[in-house]
């Protein structure tokens with residue numbers, strides 16, 4: 001079986017989510033990786049250390065910034081040449097945009113947001129959450145057609161880079177005439193903290209914070225432990241936080257190592273966005289709050305008392 005990993009990168013570095021794809025159990029499969037962009041040669045070093053048989057670089061000024069159209073065209077052409085059995089991408093905003101486009105262009109089977117992928121003995125199966133995470137569907141791919149799969153970030157551990165590995169690198173030429181869209185400008189967000197989809201730790205606040213100003217309690221705690229700040233939809237709707245922080249069914253889906261929910265009830269739509277977190281901590285005044293059913297650790301208490309104490313403890317630990 002021939003597998004192709006799409007190596008997403010940003011500002012000259014491989015994305016964490018892309019590196020995790022190399023940690024999937026590939027067995028005897030022949031694993032290839034492709035990096036597309038402008039000036040992607042420096043990625044060959046770190047990619048080679050992750051254990052692939054062959055690395056393909058698609059270099060073009062037209063790929064200097066991501067657009068679904070240009071990357072879809074470039075990777076579509078390359079995938080037709082390489083003819084892999086499976087294409088893997090991370091379920092990031094880019095992967096979510098690119099994978100369905102590739103599947104449509106290449107008439108491939110598609111499974112997105114998978115939390116488990118099995119490539120045993122030539123049979124490909126994948127598991128993906130459905131019904132807002134209340135159930136998991138097992139997807140079996142029939143026939144020989146190409147399979148395009150996106151994998152939810154932080155569900156697989158990235159392999160340790162091994163500097164003794166070497167990789168065969170090929171340059172791939174593609175033709176990208178007449179692009180209908182062009183990226184004019186990227187306006188950076190003013191968020192100084194990690195994005196919730198990339199963070200290993202998230203501290204989330206809910207409606208109970210009561211105001212945008214009170215969210216400084218959550219921010220201070222997050223900063224003391226290097227976490228991102230998340231929000232329930234109720235807090236976003238109340239104007240306490242920007243939408244980019246919203247976790248849940250209509251917000252972002254996250255899977256951090258630690259998720260700390262402060263004054264969040266645990267409505268099903270919120271759980272849909274964070275239930276695959278590795279460790280869940282809940283702080284809530286109501287011992288019956290649904291979030292406690294999912295939490296690994298719970299503190300029944302007032303967040304306005306508990307969170308500052310945790311912040312102080314974290315700061316003391318950082319100092320010592």
Ligand SMILES: Cc1cc2nc3c(=O)[nH]c(=O)nc-3n(C[C@H](O)[C@H](O)[C@H](O)COP(=O)(O)OP(=O)(O)OC[C@H]3O[C@@H](n4cnc5c(N)ncnc54)[C@H](O)[C@@H]3O)c2cc1C
Nearest residue numbers: 206207208232233234248249250251263265269270285303
């Ligand atoms: C179609 C649809 C999509 C939705 N999508 C999302 C989504 O993406 N994300 C999302 O979050 N929600 C979503 N919702 C809304 C969801 O149903 C809930 O209304 C929302 O999650 C509640 O937010 P909350 O937990 O902050 O507020 P509440 O449900 O009001 O809970 C507040 C909690 O804080 C506790 N509390 C109060 N004071 C304190 C204190 N001082 N200290 C500690 N605890 C305290 C209370 O006991 C309570 O449990 C969606 C709803 C619909 C219908």
